[in-house]
Amino acid sequence: MPTALTRRVSPAIIHCELTHLERQPIDYPNALRQHAAYEACLEALGCRVQQLPGDRGMPDCVFIEDTALVLDEVAVITRPGAESRRSETAAVSEALAAYRSLYFIEPPGTLDGGDILRLGKSLYVGISGRSNAEGIRQLSSLLGPSGYTVQGVPLSDCLHLKSAVTQVADDILLVNPRWVDPAVFVDWRLVEVDPQEPYAANALLLGEAVVYPSAYTRTAARLERLGLSLRLVDASELAKAEGGVTCCSLIL
Ligand code: GLY
Numbered sequence: 001m002p003t004a005l006t007r008r009v010s011p012a013i014i015h016c017e018l019t020h021l022e023r024q025p026i027d028y029p030n031a032l033r034q035h036a037a038y039e040a041c042l043e044a045l046g047c048r049v050q051q052l053p054g055d056r057g058m059p060d061c062v063f064i065e066d067t068a069l070v071l072d073e074v075a076v077i078t079r080p081g082a083e084s085r086r087s088e089t090a091a092v093s094e095a096l097a098a099y100r101s102l103y104f105i106e107p108p109g110t111l112d113g114g115d116i117l118r119l120g121k122s123l124y125v126g127i128s129g130r131s132n133a134e135g136i137r138q139l140s141s142l143l144g145p146s147g148y149t150v151q152g153v154p155l156s157d158c159l160h161l162k163s164a165v166t167q168v169a170d171d172i173l174l175v176n177p178r179w180v181d182p183a184v185f186v187d188w189r190l191v192e193v194d195p196q197e198p199y200a201a202n203a204l205l206l207g208e209a210v211v212y213p214s215a216y217t218r219t220a221a222r223l224e225r226l227g228l229s230l231r232l233v234d235a236s237e238l239a240k241a242e243g244g245v246t247c248c249s250l251i252l
Contacts, residue, residue, distance in 0.1 A: 002206075004047040005095060005250040007064040007088075008054035009035050009238075015059040016241040017082045019129060019159050024240045031237035035062065038211070038233050038248055045206045045231065047251070052095055058088050062238065063247040066112040066130075066160075067092040069123075069139075070250050073146050075100040076139065081110040081130030092250075099252050103142045111135035114160030114247055119167060123150045124184065126161025153184055162246050166203045168210050168228055174219070176201040191226060194218035202244030211245050 009031045014023075039049045055061050060082070067089045069076040077093045080086055093102055105111045115126035116139075123143065125136045133152070140150035157179055158164050164179035173188045176198055182190050193200040193216070200216035203223075212220060214232040223230060235245055 002047050003252040004042045004049045005052065005064060005252065006039055006049055006248060007052040007061050009062045010054040010056060010059050012056050012059040013062065013241055017060055017084060018242055020157065021242050026237055026240050034234050034237050035248065038235065041211055041231050041233050042249060045209050052091050060085050061088050063243045064092060064250055065247045066114050068096060068250055069113055069116050070096065070100065070252050074103055076103045076105065076142060078111040078113055079105040079107065079109055079135065080112050105135050105138050109135035109138045111139060112160060114162050117161050117165060121148050123148050124153050124161060125150060126155045127152045128155050128160055130160065153180060155180055159242055162202055163244065164201050166201060166246060167205050168203050168223060172226065174201050174203055191222055194222065199239065202246055204245045206251065213239065213245060
């Protein structure tokens with residue numbers, strides 16, 4: 001049974017990092033309810049959910065994906081690009097040490113897990129405002145000996161690579177072609193987000209199911225037409241904090 005590591009929403013989430021969105025009020029009780037429903041969805045899909053405590057001093061800590069890359073062999077603890085988020089890694093590395101040997105990204109490298117798209121042994125890493133060339137170089141040198149290839153991918157107008165592209169089936173990627181060049185993924189079958197839903201490319205593939213935000217109805221219809229099995233979750237409060245469905249868990 002896979003474990004999904006999650007982290008409770010911080011009561012300070014209203015002070016989260018924002019890069020491409022205007023700050024809006026966030027309804028904290030509603031964010032907690034939506035997060036609990038997301039965790040229930042992961043449980044219904046067969047995961048054991050292990051929730052780490054939230055932290056008042058870490059507004060973005062619910063977005064646990066950014067703190068680590070978990071592979072079958074090892075986990076890499078990142079060094080998040082936003083300084084306000086660096087302290088998030090301590091509790092995550094303590095929890096992950098029970099499951100994996102750990103590697104660490106060291107200064108001056110920066111790397112956010114949201115920038116890492118793993119497709120088999122290929123790791124695509126967004127060259128973003130959060131992940132720098134040194135972080136990508138360190139990732140490559142840490143994981144090359146285990147047979148992984150690491151490729152930097154230019155982005156425009158979005159926070160992370162997985163804002164722009166995620167895997168939705170064994171052979172299909174969901175992509176926003178305005179934010180990442182689809183030509184990077186030539187060997188894949190691509191489905192584009194509806195142009196009216198630029199934030200719709202972030203989906204979480206778990207087994208055969210796709211955990212997906214209920215807000216993006218047009219793109220959801222495209223995915224369903226391909227025969228994909230969607231599990232819709234209301235992620236609207238955390239979307240105001242510039243987070244998506246992959247951001248809220250690490251699947252082990
Ligand atoms: N608020 C999510 C992030 O900027 O990291």
